[in-house]
Structure formats: C-alpha cells, structure tokens
Amino acid sequence: SSDSNLIRATIFPGDGIGPEIAQSVKQVFSTAGVPIEWEEHYVGTEIDPRTQSFLTWESLESVRRNKVGLKGPMATPIGKGHRSLNLTLRKELNLYANVRPCYSLPGYKTRYDNVDLITIRENTEGEYSGLEHQVVRGVVESLKIITRQASMRVAEYAFHYAKTHGRQRVSAIHKANIMQKTDGLFLKCCREVAEKYPEIVYEEVVIDNCCMMLVKNPSLFDVLVMPNLYGDIISDLCAGLIGGLGLTPSCNIGEGGIALAEAVHGSAPDIAGKNLANPTALLLSAVSMLRHLELNDKADQIQDAILKTIAEGRYRTGDLGGKSTTTEFTNAVCDHL
C-alpha cells in the first residue's frame, strides 16, 4: 500500500495517553490531506518481545531512514539502570537542538498576553552527561561537559533559525559568572556565530536574571539559546506563561537533517485510555514537523484550525478547564480545516 508520492514519517505513539493523541494527529492529517504515510513503531515502557529491549533497532532505523518523525510521551521504564527513553533517543539519533516555540494562544487567557518566544536548547551534553560518582561516602559529584562542537552547532542552528524565521534577537542564557569555563565556552561559541549574523541583535543574559525578566516581561526576549539544563528549565517556565506543556510543541533537530517532533508533557497514566487527553501539544509538534518538511501550506492550515478551535473555547479538554473528549476536540479541529 505504499504510494511513492507520499512522504514516509515515523510515529512513536508512546505510553499512556500517547496512542490517543497520536490517533488525533493521524485523523487531522488525513482530513487535511497531508501527503504523509506513517510508519508506526512502539517505543515505551514495554519490552519488545523479539529484541528484549525497550527501544528496537527498527525504531531507530525508521527515523534515520525517514529523517522525520513524531513522538508521543514515553514514561521511563521502572527499575534502576534504565535511562530515560527520551534521553536515549536524543543520544542515539544525535538530536542536538531542541526547539520549543511558545506563543500565547488567542482566546486562551493566562496572566500573559502576546508571548512569542523560541527556546533553543542544546540537547546532548551539559548536565545531562550521565557522569556521576561517589567520591567518598557522603560526597558525590556530577560532571557537566561543554564542548566547542556541540555549542557551535546549537549556536549556528539558533542564529540560522532566527534569520530564516524573521526573528530579531538571540539571547544566550548562561551562568558564566560562576561556571566561567563551561558556560564561558558556550558563550564564546555564541559570540563567534553572532559575528556572522550582524543583522541579528545578540545579547547574553544570566539565567537567574533571565527567569526574573521572563516572569516580569516576556516580551523582552525573542529567541533564547542555552545549554541543556537551562533549556530544560526555561522552556518549561515559558510553557507555564501560556498555559502549560499541554499546549507547547517541540521539535528535536539531529545531524543529517533529522527532525523528531515531540510532545514534551508526560504520559498522564491517570487519564490514559479515557479519551480525556489534550492532543494540542502533539498536534502543534506535528505542525512543526510539516514545516521542517516545507509543507508550509498544510502546516498553516492545520495550525489555524487548532488555534481557532482553542479560541472558540467550545471544545476544551479537562486540563484547560473544559469537558470535551479528545475525540470531540479533534473533530472540531477537523471541522475547521
């Protein structure tokens, strides 16, 4: 049943509410006539009976071959020694930049209006090295690793993104007043790249001050680029400004042009299988996948339909204070297409 006019994309529905929200994306894509053929693989907390592992070789190969994919939430397998599957995917696929656009959704009121931020997070090193040990009893250490290679590529991605998306400013977020060598190297790389983009305003902001400014006045920022942990923190803070992780898309960019879009919220086991999940974050992530494929018309069309549905406010899932089911919300989006 393979149609050569179709683009093949991998989909990992994931755990918990994953399958339901993935279903929502499939329905919306097929209603919109998106020329994509999904290649579905299961990655999650259940062991693949054939390979006895959580993440099969085929799953990884599928993303490597298709170069685009969409992933739902994955719970971390319980028990010691299991690395988070999210991290394993980032590492195995060399997903070096995590991009999270965060903008106010018209009609969904929070304390903040007109938020429009892009956080770009280094996704492979820093505090996430996994290198930790006990020095003596009661004294443990973790290593934060910053490399020129990873810092340059994420800085380049950030400035390229800013330029190609009509953004004015890139802020590098750091704590180089304390970690002069690691964050200092990160900043050095950002500065080097900034010189090649004289049309983009470049600034450096200490992370604590950045958080204070974000909650006081998020419109002071535009594109933010930063090491791994700061990106983890700041992207969630930004999500909070507009209503939470249920509303914010995310896309991971890898070497060789790979893009793996993902919903970064949890798998919400408490509501799984009950048709209550909000598919917005996965839908908007799927839209960012379409933009990566330069299917911008389809992307615009679907994004508009999602935003209209939220703006109308007639169909809202429980997390947004409504009573709609996943299906009702999805149907409403389809009706707007």
Added chain:
Amino acid sequence: SSDSNLIRATIFPGDGIGPEIAQSVKQVFSTAGVPIEWEEHYVGTEIDPRTQSFLTWESLESVRRNKVGLKGPMATPIGKGHRSLNLTLRKELNLYANVRPCYSLPGYKTRYDNVDLITIRENTEGEYSGLEHQVVRGVVESLKIITRQASMRVAEYAFHYAKTHGRQRVSAIHKANIMQKTDGLFLKCCREVAEKYPEIVYEEVVIDNCCMMLVKNPSLFDVLVMPNLYGDIISDLCAGLIGGLGLTPSCNIGEGGIALAEAVHGSAPDIAGKNLANPTALLLSAVSMLRHLELNDKADQIQDAILKTIAEGRYRTGDLGGKSTTTEFTNAVCDHL
C-alpha cells in the same frame, strides 16, 4: 561611645547604591529606636590600602564576633582571578543557607496576588564548587558537588524554619531524574529530615516542573528547599512574581548562629550617588536580621511602616514607576513608625 545595652551588628554598605540604601536603614532603625549599634566596614571593589585585599580580616572578624550583619550590593572586582565577593563571604563565613521570603506587597500590583513563598537555598556547594577544567581543547567540564553534610544542614534548617514559622509544606526541588547521584543524595537527606517533622507535608518537585507551576500558580508552594544553582534560579523567578529583586529580602544563615542579611540586587552603578535607589530590599533584609535577633516587635513595626509606604504609593522610587528619591521614601517610612 559603646552602650552595653546595645546589640552590635556589622554593616557592609557595599558598592554603588549601597551607601545610600545603608543610610536609609540606619535612619529607619534610629527613628524606630532599635537597640543596635552598627559596626561599619567597607567591603567592595576597592582594595583596602592597608591589607591590599578586597575583603579585610577585620570585616570577617566583625561578623564572626557580632554574629549578625547586614550587607549591601557588592560588585565583583574587575579582572581575572577575582572571585565574587558575595561568594567569598559565603565561603569564609560558612553561610550555608540563603533564605528569601517572597510575598506580594499590598498595593504594588503585579500579575500575581497573594504570593507567599520562602526559598531556602543551599549556599556553599553544588554547581558553585569552582572546580572546572579543560579536558582537551574544546572540551571543558565543571564539577557539581553534593555532600551529605551540607544537604542535611540545609534540610534541617528548612524544616525547622517551616515549623517555627507556621508553614505547612516543604518542597524539595531537584533534577534527580537526570542527576541521580548528586540530586539523589540531596533528596535522600531531605527525606530523612522530613521524617522528623510529620506535621509538615513533604514533597519532591522536579525543577523544570516547579518553574512551570510557579508561573502558573505560585500558591501551590510554601517553603522550597534546594541545591545552590536551583536556589539561585528559583529565588529570582519568585522575586519576579512580586516585582523584582528591589523588593525581596534575603538572609544568609551560617554555622554558629551567624546571620548575614543582604540585598541581592546589583550595585546599580548607573544611578549610584543620585539619591534614586530603592532601599526596600535592604530595609526588609534588615527586618529579617531583627527577627533573627528576636527583636520581633521592632521588626513588625518597621516592616509595617515599609509596607504601608509602598501600599500608599505616594512615594515610590523609579524602579517601581515612581519619582521619589531614596530620602523621600525613607522619610515616608519613618513617618509611619
């Protein structure tokens, strides 16, 4: 001129606007009849001509002897190899816990009402170890150190604080899903201490999620305790919720009962000497020093006068959108005593 009924307290006015806001504290204390005699020392970016250092032995001895002190902002001396004076003080005086109460100021409107949070930050280790090196060209690492000793003492301080201040809940903030050993040890210590305080609700919250929850609904939290860098980040975020660092007091607790209260905002060299600085953060820090001395009546009286002045809104400094001078604001506080 030493009166044996007076309590001696050290004061480091610091750099920039430091002397002006320290003057404000002195005026308010003397108007309120606080039985304190100040022992003033200069610590800041100028080298002491006698000792050729930025921080004199006498300054440190003064705090060690008096056990209470108040410090204004200190700029970091320019040039390589100078550690931040703030950090040096924390290290030399073993100031292991940094306490920052953060509450909405009646009459000063922000996006948030009824914020009432206490962040308690481990202040001596973690990402602030200062241990960094280049492994090979283009690869650098920083060490984060967590010890049982420092984690236990800050956890004990946090629960003791919660209990003695009528607080219901202590949240330990961490990223132990990634830094299992370091943040894991921190959590283990918090859990151990929590068992001794069955009347206090204890919970653990991942830092990214904590930031999202704080911007969505800060009233979900009460007392927050955490490793150094997370404390740096979250305390500034919290300050942002209520209007910024110009309004939030801070107090450092050291071994042997030392308390060094401080304004954590910068030295604002651009407005220094112009009678434009907002003395609120230093005044409220001085109030926390009085509470440490159990001079609660004086503390209440002065705090009320500050809050009333802000609530009236007639005298506000430029940072709060007003046009008053430091002197006018200070006089207004004194008028309310």
